[in-house]
Amino acid sequence: MNDLLEDVDRFCRELRPLEDIAYLERRHNDMLIPLARKYNLMGMIVPREYDGRGADNLTYARALERIGMEGSGIRSFFSVHTSLAQRLLMRHGTDEQRERYLRPSARGEKVLAFALTEPEAGSNPLEMRSRYREDEGSSSSGGGYILNGTKYLITNATIADAIVVFAKGNGGRMSAFIVDTDGEGMEREALVAKMGTPTTDTGMFELKDYRVARENLIGREGDGWRIAKEALIDGRLSVAAGCVGSIRDCLIEAVRYARERVQYGKPIARHQLVQEHIAMIRLDYVAARALVRDAVRLKDAWDRDMGSEEKRRRADSAVAEAKLFAVNAAYDAADRAVQVFGGRGWSYLYRPARHLVDNRVCRIYEGTDEILKLKIASNVLGKEYRAYE
Numbered sequence: 001m002n003d004l005l006e007d008v009d010r011f012c013r014e015l016r017p018l019e020d021i022a023y024l025e026r027r028h029n030d031m032l033i034p035l036a037r038k039y040n041l042m043g044m045i046v047p048r049e050y051d052g053r054g055a056d057n058l059t060y061a062r063a064l065e066r067i068g069m070e071g072s073g074i075r076s077f078f079s080v081h082t083s084l085a086q087r088l089l090m091r092h093g094t095d096e097q098r099e100r101y102l103r104p105s106a107r108g109e110k111v112l113a114f115a116l117t118e119p120e121a122g123s124n125p126l127e128m129r130s131r132y133r134e135d136e137g138s139s140s141s142g143g144g145y146i147l148n149g150t151k152y153l154i155t156n157a158t159i160a161d162a163i164v165v166f167a168k169g170n171g172g173r174m175s176a177f178i179v180d181t182d183g184e185g186m187e188r189e190a191l192v193a194k195m196g197t198p199t200t201d202t203g204m205f206e207l208k209d210y211r212v213a214r215e216n217l218i219g220r221e222g223d224g225w226r227i228a229k230e231a232l233i234d235g236r237l238s239v240a241a242g243c244v245g246s247i248r249d250c251l252i253e254a255v256r257y258a259r260e261r262v263q264y265g266k267p268i269a270r271h272q273l274v275q276e277h278i279a280m281i282r283l284d285y286v287a288a289r290a291l292v293r294d295a296v297r298l299k300d301a302w303d304r305d306m307g308s309e310e311k312r313r314r315a316d317s318a319v320a321e322a323k324l325f326a327v328n329a330a331y332d333a334a335d336r337a338v339q340v341f342g343g344r345g346w347s348y349l350y351r352p353a354r355h356l357v358d359n360r361v362c363r364i365y366e367g368t369d370e371i372l373k374l375k376i377a378s379n380v381l382g383k384e385y386r387a388y389e
Ligand SMILES: Cc1cc2nc3c(=O)[nH]c(=O)nc-3n(C[C@H](O)[C@H](O)[C@H](O)COP(=O)(O)OP(=O)(O)OC[C@H]3O[C@@H](n4cnc5c(N)ncnc54)[C@H](O)[C@@H]3O)c2cc1C
Pocket: 080, 114, 115, 116, 117, 119, 121, 122, 123, 124, 152, 153, 154, 155, 156, 197, 202, 361, 364, 365, 366, 367, 368, 369, 370, 371, 374, 387, 388
């Protein structure tokens, strides 16, 4: 195992008992970030020249698989901080943005978030209402922008030091900004009464005449939608990889319990209908992992040749397919593991129940099941059959 994967494994082992308690108390796991810092995991894919670990796509996917064993909540933190925000800065950030945000984030000095969704714009981010305009009275020498809007259902929203925010300017073209969270005019609020992932942060924030320096524009004005769509390829891949880990944990737990639990005079593992659950969880695992590894291969090809539209399209399709399959396989695996555990399976004292509720959200964020089905179908049928614009 390479160094990074060993560190990830140590991190997961130290985090698990703390996560168990935080989960049962339904509170944010305050040790997630300190431990990620301790094991130097805050910049897994960030190049070494920016103080990261420089992991390639496959190593990072394997790291997320391991983290996913601890739960989709924990993995969500890395999906947003690393797969979405850091990758986006690696790809589109200026040298200055990399110094100010990428380097400190890789060192664990800054937590990042990614804010596309709004109360009125979820599956279709183009319906967003957040707006920006030129800041006539900017004190910054290069000028700047003023942002207004509300972002909703944002992972890391209340703990992030900087957030990638998407907003529309004159003419409705979307742009992306890296926004510090300590300025005047930002109000943040944690989402309450969540169904799952209680140990990681999900929240919303409102920007009221929020001033952002011109240097914080990512890419060029009008690039926002392209930047967001590219980022979602990485985000989706991270969800899919995490789900492979969640399935693996369900398999380990179901096998262990089925061997130990005795009913009708023999371990339930000897009952054939229980064996069916074990077989199907195993299938969920090998099939999801194979699709994820294939998607990683195609993403590698695109990363090596970012200008190729054909390679982007192939990576995008493979990732959408891997994500749709893996999230549903993970939900199925958790459901089957709960069944193997019987009445105990229904309790959060055991891991399958947590996987079940936490994996449920994976079918909603980073492209709902429905949106990904439409995307996959139109990839097969051709653009003229697209069911949505
Ligand atoms: C825990 C959590 C964390 C999140 N983290 C982030 C984050 O960090 N950053 C971020 O930007 N967003 C984040 N999201 C938001 C997430 O991406 C959205 O919830 C998701 O895109 C769906 O949008 P929506 O909730 O508005 O649902 P809607 O778009 O209102 O969809 C509702 C239902 O209608 C279906 N639907 C919509 N349009 C169509 C169509 N054309 N055809 C068929 N069916 C359709 C959907 O599939 C869904 O079933 C997070 C969400 C959750 C729950």
